[in-house]
């Protein structure tokens with residue numbers, strides 16, 4: 001038995017590769033893109049380490065070329081969800097009792113496999129299946145994913161070493177037990193790294209999971225399952241069950257062994273899950289931990305002292321990278337009248353330069369939105385704005401779903417600060433701007449704080465640093481991640497722990513020790529060295 005006392009230091013962040021033409025990473029990625037483009041693979045469920053086929057099939061298509069089928073996948077029914085619960089419960093004891101350093105080393109091996117041998121495989125599947133260009137795939141399915149794995153090992157190391165004081169004659173310790181039951185990891189389409197982390201954060205702390213992937217990110221998620229197995233994650237520790245959310249949720253949430261939900265997705269889905277847990281609360285063996293990162297209506301607040309060119313650039317990148325499908329994407333902006341013309345011109349210039357299309361052409365900055373339902377929803381909102389007297393589409397507005405689900409980068413100018421697209425999350429490349437009179441800045445701040453139910457990300461642009469501080473204070477609860485003179489996207493693990501409150505989630509900060517703490521239930525142990533034998537108080541003796 002290895003009896004070393006071991007700590008893992010904080011790692012360096014995984015460097016983002018350049019993908020310059022002719023670079024080794026570019027050659028490997030191009031080859032892998034070509035290889036995967038020619039395949040239509042079959043994706044089974046993976047329960048207790050075994051491939052399970054149900055025959056109830058769904059399709060994985062390229063969002064930018066939706067006739068192209070990349071894979072078919074088997075969907076779990078109620079029976080398979082129960083099988084997955086049984087497998088997770090069976091693996092629970094052994095995995096929870098595996099030395100934490102062994103669990104850590106398995107996660108570190110998974111990180112190294114993705115950083116090296118499987119980088120091109122995971123990135124290409126994310127590009128093709130989720131329509132990300134190579135930069136967006138690299139920062140997600142390689143770097144952020146690797147950082148989550150490596151940082152969580154270091155944070156676990158810190159947590160396990162947090163111990164209470166011992167008084168004379170006694171030795172105190174705290175044991176960090178995994179939760180008593182399984183964790184349901186319900187993952188979103190938009191970040192492969194988040195899909196991985198919603199499983200691997202609880203797994204690091206000794207838990208076992210049921211993984212319900214989004215039906216539009218199954219390709220990259222399936223390849224990840226294979227990497228986890230190669231890294232040494234034992235059978236039954238993560239059970240991969242694609243399928244309909246309502247079917248999986250119904251069975252998993254009715255199980256007395258549900259110990260937690262690790263969720264990222266829309267607020268409405270999380271409200272539904274929370275309600276179901278509430279309805280079942282007296283059936284569970286333990287109060288389930290509910291951790292959810294949900295929607296956003298992320299803002300840029302522009303102060304009259306701001307640099308208009310920097311604002312235009314941040315608004316453009318923050319709103320349109322990955323077709324606006326980051327939970328942190330800038331989707332509303334408050335701009336003073338004195339700067340609006342310059343900011344608008346800056347955005348127009350960039351929108352003219354930008355190319356939109358499939359992921360195989362590296363010059364395409366904007367790719368497709370994820371699926372038809374999302375396309376229709378965004379197109380409808382743009383149409384609504386075009387027809388409304390309270391708004392004007394000032395940039396873009398074109399939508400075309402013949403080949404892929406393409407929406408042009410679009411800017412809506414709202415005359416009414418409560419216009420629909422100022423308030424509701426759209427999840428597409430659409431930025432709505434409200435222009436305020438410079439003298440009414442206090443009112444604009446109040447609008448920014450109260451207009452939407454969310455509190456995820458936001459930023460202020462101001463060259464007057466004291467003014468920026470005042471805005472930061474006025475918007476204290478409007479964002480869990482706040483930026484000064486930067487776009488509200490692009491949080492990096494270990495540098496800006498991520499998450500928001502209000503309707504944006506439980507703010508347990510993915511990629512931090514706070515999050516890992518939710519996946520343990522502590523036991524305090526006091527050992528008395530010499531047990532007393534007299535019941536008398538000292539003054540009675």
Ligand code: NAD
Pocket residue numbers: 186187188189190191194212213214215244245246247248249250264265266267269270272273293294295296326327328425427456498499500504505
């Ligand atoms: P979604 O809510 O549609 O789906 C999320 C997951 O929930 C999917 O796997 C889906 O199949 C599953 N699901 C749906 N109904 C279910 C049910 N009844 N029971 C069990 N599972 C169910 O979200 P999405 O479209 O995949 O992702 C986009 C959303 O995610 C946006 O709202 C975005 O803001 C949010 N998001 C938030 C963060 C964050 O950190 N706050 C990060 C990424 C994405």
